[in-house]
Amino acid sequence: MHDATLILPAPAKLNLFLHITGRRADGYHELQTLFQFLDHGDTLGFRVREDGEIRLHGEIAGVPHDSNLIVRAARLLQQASATPLGADLWLDKRLPMGGGIGGGSSDAATTLLGLDHLWQLNLGLDRLAELGLRLGADVPVFVRGRAAFAEGVGEHLTPLDLDEPWFLVAVPQVSVSTAEIFSAPELTRNTPIIKVCGLPEGGGHNDCQPVVEARYPEVRNALNLLNKFVHARMTGTGACVFGSFPNRSDADKVSRQLPATLPSFTARGCNLSPLHRVLQGLTAEARA
Numbered sequence: 001m002h003d004a005t006l007i008l009p010a011p012a013k014l015n016l017f018l019h020i021t022g023r024r025a026d027g028y029h030e031l032q033t034l035f036q037f038l039d040h041g042d043t044l045g046f047r048v049r050e051d052g053e054i055r056l057h058g059e060i061a062g063v064p065h066d067s068n069l070i071v072r073a074a075r076l077l078q079q080a081s082a083t084p085l086g087a088d089l090w091l092d093k094r095l096p097m098g099g100g101i102g103g104g105s106s107d108a109a110t111t112l113l114g115l116d117h118l119w120q121l122n123l124g125l126d127r128l129a130e131l132g133l134r135l136g137a138d139v140p141v142f143v144r145g146r147a148a149f150a151e152g153v154g155e156h157l158t159p160l161d162l163d164e165p166w167f168l169v170a171v172p173q174v175s176v177s178t179a180e181i182f183s184a185p186e187l188t189r190n191t192p193i194i195k196v197c198g199l200p201e202g203g204g205h206n207d208c209q210p211v212v213e214a215r216y217p218e219v220r221n222a223l224n225l226l227n228k229f230v231h232a233r234m235t236g237t238g239a240c241v242f243g244s245f246p247n248r249s250d251a252d253k254v255s256r257q258l259p260a261t262l263p264s265f266t267a268r269g270c271n272l273s274p275l276h277r278v279l280q281g282l283t284a285e286a287r288a
């Protein structure tokens with residue numbers, strides 16, 4: 001990481017609610033979901049290479065180099081822009097994998113934006129979001145960097161200004177496969193469609209939660225534990241569960257009362273992604 005010339009955050013997200021409203025002919029599910037970012041996440045380092053190679057240093061266990069979404073995002077951007085440049089990349093992984101807090105998708109989005117900046121491509125957010133969608137349904141919201149109501153498979157985004165509470169996120173020690181939950185026969189796929197002006201009071205619900213709770217006792221236990229203190233919900237297809245608090249100390253207090261078997265972290269909800277806050281700073285510096 002110390003050889004990097006650019007260091008950027010890859011924040012987590014929460015799905016404050018997740019409604020499944022239908023299923024497309026290709027098997028993908030139509031969703032309505034509310035995304036907000038957290039000021040907690042992975043960190044990526046970047047350095048341009050003149051030889052065109054893409055090299056990620058420090059692999060994550062279980063994810064081969066060439067399958068890592070960081071490497072795939074870098075190669076996709078290389079192809080799309082026909083740049084002769086490459087990059088060395090470093091990843092400081094803090095986000096649990098398969099946690100429903102979007103770590104892989106956020107790493108991919110930070111890679112697209114970081115390399116667009118370093119390679120001086122100026123492709124623009126629309127094009128980068130379109131490339132991001134090829135890597136995963138959650139990548140576009142991280143590319144655009146605004147809390148949003150999302151529809152379709154997650155690519156139709158309406159940016160929103162939401163309250164920015166503190167969240168306690170508990171991390172059950174299990175990885176939930178998104179594909180497994182979406183293919184579950186018992187998953188309900190008929191929540192009525194809502195309008196962005198009619199967002200549910202009190203937070204809405206997550207259609208994946210009952211499926212995951214029934215299949216993963218670790219998630220069920222985490223919800224039971226957190227529900228003793230706050231209205232607990234699951235994010236994405238799990239495994240992480242969360243509750244919101246008006247301030248940090250209330251969130252920290254509950255975090256300290258959870259058993260050691262259930263790790264957790266506290267973080268502020270953000271309507272502007274921490275990644276975009278840093279990029280805006282770089283643009284302002286370049287103008288000055």
Ligand SMILES: C[C@@](CO)(OP(=O)(O)O)[C@H](O)COP(=O)(O)OP(=O)(O)OC[C@H]1O[C@@H](n2ccc(N)nc2=O)[C@H](O)[C@@H]1O
Nearest residue numbers: 027028029100102136137138153154178179182236237238
């Ligand atoms: C459910 C959500 C909500 O934020 O979150 P996560 O729990 O994964 O973070 C996402 O839409 C997930 O997005 P992402 O994790 O990028 O999923 P992808 O890699 O695109 O898809 C993984 C698999 O899940 C199924 N899938 C995914 C999205 C969707 N709208 N319908 C689906 O049926 C497909 O079988 C697909 O092969």
Ligand SMILES: Nc1ncnc2c1ncn2[C@@H]1O[C@H](COP(=O)(O)OP(=O)(O)O)[C@@H](O)[C@H]1O
Nearest residue numbers: 068069070097098099100101102103104105107
């Ligand atoms: N850079 C990456 N970080 C995390 N996971 C990655 C990455 N690249 C590829 N993956 C794969 O994507 C899967 C989903 O990861 P992640 O985005 O963290 O979970 P979720 O979609 O549940 O939030 C992982 O289990 C892993 O196999």
